[in-house]
Amino acid sequence: EVQLVQSGAEVKNPGESxxxxxxxxxxxxxxxxxxxxxxxPGKGLExxxxxxxxxxxxxxxxxxxxxxxxxxxKSISTAYLQWSSLKASDTAMYYCARRCAAADAxxxxxxxxxxxxxx
Amino acid sequence: xxxxxxxxxxLSLSPGERATLSCRASQSVSSxxxxxxxxxxxxxxxxxxxxxxxxxxxxxxxxxGSGSGTDFTLTISRLEPEDFAVYYCQxxxxxxxxxxxxxxxxxx
Numbered sequence: 001e002v003q004l005v006q007s008g009a010e011v012k013n014p015g016e017s018x019x020x021x022x023x024x025x026x027x028x029x030x031x032x033x034x035x036x037x038x039x040x041p042g043k044g045l046e047x048x049x050x051x052x053x054x055x056x057x058x059x060x061x062x063x064x065x066x067x068x069x070x071x072x073x074k075s076i077s078t079a080y081l082q083w084s085s086l087k088a089s090d091t092a093m094y095y096c097a098r099r100c101a102a103a104d105a106x107x108x109x110x111x112x113x114x115x116x117x118x119x
Numbered sequence: 120x121x122x123x124x125x126x127x128x129x130l131s132l133s134p135g136e137r138a139t140l141s142c143r144a145s146q147s148v149s150s151x152x153x154x155x156x157x158x159x160x161x162x163x164x165x166x167x168x169x170x171x172x173x174x175x176x177x178x179x180x181x182x183x184g185s186g187s188g189t190d191f192t193l194t195i196s197r198l199e200p201e202d203f204a205v206y207y208c209q210x211x212x213x214x215x216x217x218x219x220x221x222x223x224x225x226x227x
Contacts, residue, residue, distance in 0.1 A: 035216070037164075045156075045164065045207055047216040059214050062120065095163055103170050104211035105154035109163035 002026040004034075004096050004110035011116045012086050019082035020113045022096030029077035030054035033099035035106060036070060036081045040092045050099070051079060086117045121145055123208050123219035131227040138195040140222045142208035147188050152211040155184055155193045158221075159204045167206075168193060200226075 007021040022034065035050040049060040053072040060070070072079045079096055094113050097106035122145040132138055142153070150171040156164040166175040168184035171191060181196045195202055203226050208219040 037218075044221045045158075045209075045218040047209075047218060050216070061215065097164075100166075100169060103154070103173070104152045104216075105166055105169035105175075105209065106156075106164075107166045107169075107175055109165070112163055 002098075002108055004098060004108055006094075006096060006110040006113045009114040009116070011118070013119055014086060014088055014117055016086050016117075017082070017084050018086055018115065019080050020094060020115065022079045022081075022110050024077045024079070024098065027098075030074050032101065034072065034079040035097050035099060036068075036079075037095045037097060037106075038064075038092045039095065039112075048081070048094075053077075053079065086115075088117050088119075090115060091117050120215055121148060121210055121212055121217055123210060123217055125206075125208060125219035125222045127222060128220075129223045129225060131225050132198055133227045134198050134200055136198050138193075138198055138202070138224055140193040140195075140206055140224070142186075142191040142193070142219050144189045144191070144210060148191075148210045148212060150187050153184075153186070153191050154209045155182075156207045156209065157202075157204045158207065164207065195224075198224075 005023050030053045036048040038046045048064040049070045051058045051070045053074045069082045096110040098108040100107045124143045126141045153171040155168040158164040172184045183194045205221045207221050
C-alpha cells in the first residue's frame with residue numbers, strides 16, 4: 001500500500017526549533033515529488049513547497065521562502081519540514097502529500113502533523 | 120502568482136440535489152494543471168479531479184470537472200450524505216502551486 005506517515009503532534013515554545021517528518025512507503029520514494037501544505041485552524045490549504053527526493057530539487061512558495069526548510073533523506077524514504085525559530089503564527093496542521101505521476105496534483109496525503117506553538 | 124477564487128463560499132443543498140462549485144483563476148491556467156480536492160473535518164484532503172476533468176482513482180462518477188482558461192467547475196450530480204464537506208481547487212504553474220480558499224458544502 002502506498003502511504004505517507006507523518007510524525008506526531010508537537011507542542012513548542014516560541015523561538016524553539018522543530019523538524020517534522022513524512023515517511024513514504026509502498027513506492028519508489030525517489031521518483032515522486034513530495035509537497036508540504038499548511039492549514040491554520042479553521043482555515044484553508046496553503047502550499048509551502050515541494051521537493052524531489054531523487055535529487056533534492058526544492059521549490060518554495062514565495063510566502064514561505066526563508067521561513068522554513070524542506071529536505072529529504074532518500075536512504076530512509078523520509079521528507080522533512082523544519083523551522084529554526086517558531087512563532088505562535090506557525091500553529092497549524094501540516095500535511096505532506098505526494099504528487100501524481102500523471103498530473104500536477106497530490107493524490108497521496110499524510111495524516112497530518114499538528115504543531116502548536118504557545119508560551 | 121495565480122490567485123484562485125472559489126464561489127460560493129458556502130453552498131446549502133439537500134441530498135439528491137445537484138451541486139455546482141466554481142473556481143476562477145486570476146490568469147489562464149493550463150487544464151492539465153487544475154485539480155479539485157474534498158476535505159472532511161479531521162481528515163486530510165482527498166484528490167477528486169485532476170487535469171480539470173479526470174477523476175482520481177476510486178472517485179464516484181457523480182463527481183465531474185470541467186472548464187478551461189480561467190473558469191473551472193466541479194459538479195456533483197446527485198448529492199450523497201457523505202459529500203457534505205469542504206472543496207478546494209488547486210493549480211500548478213511556473214513552479215508555483217496555489218489553492219482556492221474553499222467552498223463549504225453544507226446540508227440544507
